[in-house]
Amino acid sequence: MNLKFLRSAKISLKLTIIYAFMFSLILLVLSSVTLYGTKYFLYKQANKQVQELTVIIKNKINEQQEQPDLYSKEFFLDIPSKENIYIKISDKDGAIINQSRRVNFNIKSKSMDGKTRRLEKNEKHLIYLNTRVKSAYGVLYIQVVKDLENEYSFMKILFIFMAIADFIGILASLAFGYIISKKMLIPIDKLTNTAENISINNLKERIEVEGPDDELRRLGNTFNNMIDRLQKAFDSQVQFVSDASHELRTPIAIIQGYANLLDRWGKDDKEALEKSIYGIKLEASNMANLIEKLLFLAKGDSYTQIVEKQYFKINELIEEVVQDTRLIDDAHLIKNRENAVTEVYADYKLLKQMLRIFIENSIKFTPQGGFISVDSFVENGQLQISVTDTGIGIPEEDINNIFDRFYTVDKSRSKEKGGSGLGLSIARWIAEVHNAKIEMLSEEGRGTTVIVKLDLKN
Numbered sequence: 001m002n003l004k005f006l007r008s009a010k011i012s013l014k015l016t017i018i019y020a021f022m023f024s025l026i027l028l029v030l031s032s033v034t035l036y037g038t039k040y041f042l043y044k045q046a047n048k049q050v051q052e053l054t055v056i057i058k059n060k061i062n063e064q065q066e067q068p069d070l071y072s073k074e075f076f077l078d079i080p081s082k083e084n085i086y087i088k089i090s091d092k093d094g095a096i097i098n099q100s101r102r103v104n105f106n107i108k109s110k111s112m113d114g115k116t117r118r119l120e121k122n123e124k125h126l127i128y129l130n131t132r133v134k135s136a137y138g139v140l141y142i143q144v145v146k147d148l149e150n151e152y153s154f155m156k157i158l159f160i161f162m163a164i165a166d167f168i169g170i171l172a173s174l175a176f177g178y179i180i181s182k183k184m185l186i187p188i189d190k191l192t193n194t195a196e197n198i199s200i201n202n203l204k205e206r207i208e209v210e211g212p213d214d215e216l217r218r219l220g221n222t223f224n225n226m227i228d229r230l231q232k233a234f235d236s237q238v239q240f241v242s243d244a245s246h247e248l249r250t251p252i253a254i255i256q257g258y259a260n261l262l263d264r265w266g267k268d269d270k271e272a273l274e275k276s277i278y279g280i281k282l283e284a285s286n287m288a289n290l291i292e293k294l295l296f297l298a299k300g301d302s303y304t305q306i307v308e309k310q311y312f313k314i315n316e317l318i319e320e321v322v323q324d325t326r327l328i329d330d331a332h333l334i335k336n337r338e339n340a341v342t343e344v345y346a347d348y349k350l351l352k353q354m355l356r357i358f359i360e361n362s363i364k365f366t367p368q369g370g371f372i373s374v375d376s377f378v379e380n381g382q383l384q385i386s387v388t389d390t391g392i393g394i395p396e397e398d399i400n401n402i403f404d405r406f407y408t409v410d411k412s413r414s415k416e417k418g419g420s421g422l423g424l425s426i427a428r429w430i431a432e433v434h435n436a437k438i439e440m441l442s443e444e445g446r447g448t449t450v451i452v453k454l455d456l457k458n
Contacts (some may be wrong), residue, residue, distance in 0.1 A: 014232050053087070058131065085147075092138065107119065255279075258277075310346075311344070366390060385451070392440040
């Protein structure tokens, strides 16, 4: 039952219990060590007192030239007084010759090994030492006993004070532990409140990260970064859907227009019939091409696009692309002036698709009889693949935007050429998954050169 309660309890309560338990354990250990150390010190001091007093009595008996008056009470007068200490001198038969004072306990003088011993009797705690000594009276037995009543009274008082202090300390640890844990968990409460306020229509909420650079601060920063990425992805998705809807609206409208034309005059007008069929087929093809590119980019954005990298020779890929282009395009001069014979680790199909995108753009915007060259070379550990044409070129103000989705330099000309503004976006994505960089060099009226730089070390 208690374990179920702890599992369902708040983190602040769990931390408070842990703090209190650890602090209580430390207090108990310190109290135990203190009590044990005090007890050990008091016993040691009592042993020392008993031994010193025994030595003094033996010396007094042995140093006197004449027979000492052991029966006189004055025998103990010049002996330093010791608190709660009893001295008894007896003969070999056990008869008491002299004693410092009468007590209500009796310890037999059997052990004479010179070691102090402990005795607990009738709620009394005693330390005693039995010693045998030869004198003018013959063999004498000296017994020194110390009553530890005061020491044990002190220990009891000390125990009570420490128990009260431990109890107060445990209560204080519970109070301070709860306050500290609540204060420490404030960033988590803020994170929770912020997360509850976040929705699809509200991604502007952020956690105010304050305090030292600890785990909670890093958690808050991580959460804010996650929301930043989420907002960026959501904004991109909204923009992407908006652009795609806009791009699909045009071909659909054209198809509807041709369908209406067929419905009105296509049955009787052969020219209108052929024109409508051609227009519908053309726009359907454009739509299929646009959807295919949209699906490719959508897979790339969701990291589900398959990338199969392998080692292959780049010169073989360049030769294949050049040959394929010559077969489908006889209106331009397709050349391969330089082709590096080197291995590269990449996706063969994706690199081929990227080169075809660049070449198709060159074919579209290069006048008939123009020059298109596909080359590759290695420089400073980099493989550089270039596609150069003598086309119409790109205005300088548009170069930085041509890789954006649905961006076209001349929309009317792009529609005429069948462009959707997605090809270069796909090419950029392919370059990024290969850690490659694309450099675009162009001059209006003179042509364009696209250079893909791929680090061979990676």
